[in-house]
Amino acid sequence: MRRPYFLVHLAKDLKIEWRSKDAANAMLFFALLVVSIFSLAFDPTDPGLHKFTGAILCVAILFAAVSSLNQVWARELQNQVLDAQRMTNASANDLFVGKVLAHFFFLTLVEIILAPFFVIFYNLSVVGNAWTLAVIIPLGTWALVVNGVFFAALSMRARSRELLLPLILLPIFIPALLAMVVSTSAVITGASDPGLWIKMLAVYDVIFTTVCLLLFDIVLHAEG
Amino acid sequence: MKLLRWLWLAATLGVLAEGFRVAMFVVPPDAAQGDVQRIFYYHFASWCGMGLFYLINLLCSVAYLAWRNRKPATALKADSLAVTAAEIGVVFCTVGLATGSLWGRAVWGIWWTWDPRLTSTFILWLIYIAYLLLRRLAAGPQMRTLAAVVAIFGYVDVPIVYMSTRWWRTQHPQPVFFGGPNSGIAASMMPAVWWNMAGWMMWGIWVASLRYQSIHSEQLAEEEEARQSLEAAR
Numbered sequence: 001m002r003r004p005y006f007l008v009h010l011a012k013d014l015k016i017e018w019r020s021k022d023a024a025n026a027m028l029f030f031a032l033l034v035v036s037i038f039s040l041a042f043d044p045t046d047p048g049l050h051k052f053t054g055a056i057l058c059v060a061i062l063f064a065a066v067s068s069l070n071q072v073w074a075r076e077l078q079n080q081v082l083d084a085q086r087m088t089n090a091s092a093n094d095l096f097v098g099k100v101l102a103h104f105f106f107l108t109l110v111e112i113i114l115a116p117f118f119v120i121f122y123n124l125s126v127v128g129n130a131w132t133l134a135v136i137i138p139l140g141t142w143a144l145v146v147n148g149v150f151f152a153a154l155s156m157r158a159r160s161r162e163l164l165l166p167l168i169l170l171p172i173f174i175p176a177l178l179a180m181v182v183s184t185s186a187v188i189t190g191a192s193d194p195g196l197w198i199k200m201l202a203v204y205d206v207i208f209t210t211v212c213l214l215l216f217d218i219v220l221h222a223e224g
Numbered sequence: 225m226k227l228l229r230w231l232w233l234a235a236t237l238g239v240l241a242e243g244f245r246v247a248m249f250v251v252p253p254d255a256a257q258g259d260v261q262r263i264f265y266y267h268f269a270s271w272c273g274m275g276l277f278y279l280i281n282l283l284c285s286v287a288y289l290a291w292r293n294r295k296p297a298t299a300l301k302a303d304s305l306a307v308t309a310a311e312i313g314v315v316f317c318t319v320g321l322a323t324g325s326l327w328g329r330a331v332w333g334i335w336w337t338w339d340p341r342l343t344s345t346f347i348l349w350l351i352y353i354a355y356l357l358l359r360r361l362a363a364g365p366q367m368r369t370l371a372a373v374v375a376i377f378g379y380v381d382v383p384i385v386y387m388s389t390r391w392w393r394t395q396h397p398q399p400v401f402f403g404g405p406n407s408g409i410a411a412s413m414m415p416a417v418w419w420n421m422a423g424w425m426m427w428g429i430w431v432a433s434l435r436y437q438s439i440h441s442e443q444l445a446e447e448e449e450a451r452q453s454l455e456a457a458r
Contacts, residue, residue: 154370158362167357171350172377175384178343207380215373218289222369 005090009098016075017106023068027110031064032117039121051191053122054184058177060114061137062144065107066166069148072103073156082220092217096149104138104145111137127190136187136194139201140180143208147173150212154219176204229433236426243419251416260330263323265416268400269424270320275382277313277428278352281306282379285372292369300447303368304440306375307359308432310352316428317349324396332395340388341396348385351378 017023038056042049076082076095085095118124126133148169155164179201183194247265254261284306291299324342329335336342355374362370389399400409409417 154373155358155362157366158358158370160361164358164361168354168374171347171354172381174347174350175344175381211377211380215376218369219373222366222373 005094006097006101009095010101013098013102014105017102023071023103024106024109026071027064027068027106028113030067031060031110031114034060034063035114035117035121045123049122051185051189053118053124054186054188055181056122057114057118058140058181058184061107061111061141062173062177064110065141065144065148066169068103068106069152069169070162070165072099072149072152077156086221092220093213095220096153096213096216100146100149103149104142107141107145108138111141124188126188128187128194130187132187132194132198133184136180136183136198136201139198139205140176143176143180143201143205144173146205146209146212150216150219153216154222157222172208176201176208179204229430232426232430232433236423236430239419239423239426243416243423246419247416251413252410257331260327262416263327265420266424267320267323267327268417269420270316270323272421273316273424273428274313274320275386276425277309277316277432278348278379278382280309281313281352281375284309285375288368288372292365300443301440303372304436304443305432306372307356308435308439310355310375311435312428312432314349314352314356316424317345317352321345321349337395339395340391341385341394344381344385344388348378348381351381354378 035056038060042052042056081095085092148165151169151172152165155161155168158164179197183197183201186192186194186197243265247262251262253259284302287302288299288306291302325335328337351374355371355378358374359367359371388394389396
């Protein structure tokens, strides 16, 4: 059986990234910087800060992702991949899904590397069930990546594209960010049950993945 | 056309004046809040206006996407109407947020809170401002397609805003109209609601007619310029 097209795209992105490690390095370093800056801005030994560490983690992930999303379609633009894609019989969604999966993989890798630093800088001790975080963070990351890759494609031919991407992405991402922050804080402080927020995050993921898949073709080939 | 516009303006001003008179002097004050509650008639009217114009924006954006290749002239008109509607929707949203904030300060003692209704409405405001910024920062016919897509995304938030007071317990009061038992407004207050709703929608339509004409002629002028430079290059 021939390999599905989205796997071809995914393999291509993973292979290129493995050789150059551009995006992963940039994301990791940026995330580390953000975590360090936050620990300088807030006193990490302050016991009252415990309930904010979830928020700081989510914001660090957000900044890291947005910094790398600006470049997510750069290689495609430089190498006329979009014209080539139009000539194949693969749908644009295969390109989209491959891209989203690859980016999701890199961002998750960055988060896994970031986690120990976080624990060290903030003396993090999770009161609730820490394995719930393994559900919450990927769901939130997926929301960020699927919308981010979509809007990066949307703004890729605009002027001030680095400005436009966060301007459009962040308002739309806020509900997911809210759910992610509240549920992460709920798990870390053990103060409340994150169940409702996790469900909301999952519903957000389903809705926005569907809308992105439906509209990606229009956006990629928007020539008027 | 111009006469109709002037007549509409006169009618609108009349309705707004009557709405003001009824809201301020005729209907009774609220039993619990007193006269402060009268801002409701403006607060509610601006949300109705916002709802109407964001819906127009959605429909015109979808129409643009559907017709952009087959009926380009009509699609361009739909696009002009979409951006007009978005601009006026943002104005109504701003007025709604401002009136709500003033009312909240008077009644709850706080200017703002991050409850689901206020948060989702604030996000809606941000999304449509991003829509307007996209139109400014992107260029060319592809800008219209991209803007139409963002409009569809943005409209996903509107049902969330509307349902937020039903799905969650919020600082914001529970639904007044079509709410559960014990909701609804006193019949004696309804005239103020109707007059202001009508007046502000009429005002929105009047401004929309001006903006639409201006935006559409700009778009036609741009197209004409593009066509001329194309012919000159031949």
